[in-house]
Amino acid sequence: MPSTVYFGSPRQARLEAKETLPAKLDLILDQLHLRDRVKGETVLLKIHTGNNIGYSTINPVFLRKVVQAIKDGGGKPFVADVWWDVAGAETRGYTAETLGCPIIPSAGVEDRYFYAHERPYKNIKTWKVAGYAEDATFMVNFAHAKGHPSCGYGGAFKNIALGCMVGETRSAIHDTHHYDRYWFPELCPDAETRQRIIDSCPHGALVQDKHNPEEIHMHFEPCNACGRCLKVAPPGSLKIEAPFFWTFQEACAISTAVTMSTFAPGKAVHMVLATHMTPVCDCFGFTSMPILPDAGIFGSDDIVALDTAVLDATSKTPLIEENVPTSMEIWKREGHPFQVLHGPFKDPYKVVEYGEALGLGTREYQLVDVLPVEKISRPTLGYIKAN
Numbered sequence: 001m002p003s004t005v006y007f008g009s010p011r012q013a014r015l016e017a018k019e020t021l022p023a024k025l026d027l028i029l030d031q032l033h034l035r036d037r038v039k040g041e042t043v044l045l046k047i048h049t050g051n052n053i054g055y056s057t058i059n060p061v062f063l064r065k066v067v068q069a070i071k072d073g074g075g076k077p078f079v080a081d082v083w084w085d086v087a088g089a090e091t092r093g094y095t096a097e098t099l100g101c102p103i104i105p106s107a108g109v110e111d112r113y114f115y116a117h118e119r120p121y122k123n124i125k126t127w128k129v130a131g132y133a134e135d136a137t138f139m140v141n142f143a144h145a146k147g148h149p150s151c152g153y154g155g156a157f158k159n160i161a162l163g164c165m166v167g168e169t170r171s172a173i174h175d176t177h178h179y180d181r182y183w184f185p186e187l188c189p190d191a192e193t194r195q196r197i198i199d200s201c202p203h204g205a206l207v208q209d210k211h212n213p214e215e216i217h218m219h220f221e222p223c224n225a226c227g228r229c230l231k232v233a234p235p236g237s238l239k240i241e242a243p244f245f246w247t248f249q250e251a252c253a254i255s256t257a258v259t260m261s262t263f264a265p266g267k268a269v270h271m272v273l274a275t276h277m278t279p280v281c282d283c284f285g286f287t288s289m290p291i292l293p294d295a296g297i298f299g300s301d302d303i304v305a306l307d308t309a310v311l312d313a314t315s316k317t318p319l320i321e322e323n324v325p326t327s328m329e330i331w332k333r334e335g336h337p338f339q340v341l342h343g344p345f346k347d348p349y350k351v352v353e354y355g356e357a358l359g360l361g362t363r364e365y366q367l368v369d370v371l372p373v374e375k376i377s378r379p380t381l382g383y384i385k386a387n
């Protein structure tokens, strides 16, 4: 059975506030019955506060509306994110005064307050869920959609997967890319050839391993699977294959499942604001030009359906290529625009596939537009003769 995803278009018919995205957020909160669900709950409003001088994260105008809805419903809201993003969040307009509730580091100022969950996956044995995230009894997961160098797309899953874990687990999630062997030094014993392989990558994705000069270490983030290195590497010595790139997304799905397991059924809603979508994550500390047209605001009880709907909506428009930083290389124009941007192996849909397999929701959804854009009808044009 499909899940319902509520949607507010970024487009409007009339120049009126009630047709704009913050007003459509109100309609989505009504549809999700947020006020009716939070009485007596301690509500985590999980956002990504960004870093440094980024300005494309969710504007406090939206967050204040969510906070007010939670208060109206008798809930006790607080905003949380990882400590190094919360430190300095006021630079980007996030304070207790602007949001209407406290804003705290999710695992404490020392990043040491957590609950451990055993669930082996590749290099990860223990998932350390941020203490204040797990202590909350209800979660409003409100993500900003953007591109992501590790996996193509960052949305609702990534907001929980990375943002509700302590730094040690966040690093381990990134390290899942390196668990399966992609470099086989026995097939390339010659140092000169190794250096040629490293030099062949125009994106700096290949480096000599810090501890072992015979090892090549790959940075998966800048790799767009262009294949230049494979032309230089002896056969079989280096593997650049799609499944290596997917481990991050599978880890994100598991991480989300672990955090979600600490909330009782029905005690979470998920929303995504798909505006000013930048090439990379908000943690980079700056805002680049948008690489896609704004796609709107989305909300659902089902995180799988939600991220699927956002990806489908953003797949309908091509990249704004003139806004792509010139250091990035677009060499294959197939698949989702985030894949076109970050390389064909960074399929942004993998995370929802893994999430569905873990029972977090369904990729089948029905999209309900909370305020369809009115078509304005006009009489046919008259003819005014010049002069």
Ligand code: SF4
Residues within 6 Å of the ligand: 200, 201, 202, 203, 204, 205, 206, 222, 223, 224, 225, 226, 227, 228, 229, 230, 240
């Ligand atoms: S596939 Fe292309 S981007 Fe990736 S490591 Fe090889 S040369 Fe670099």
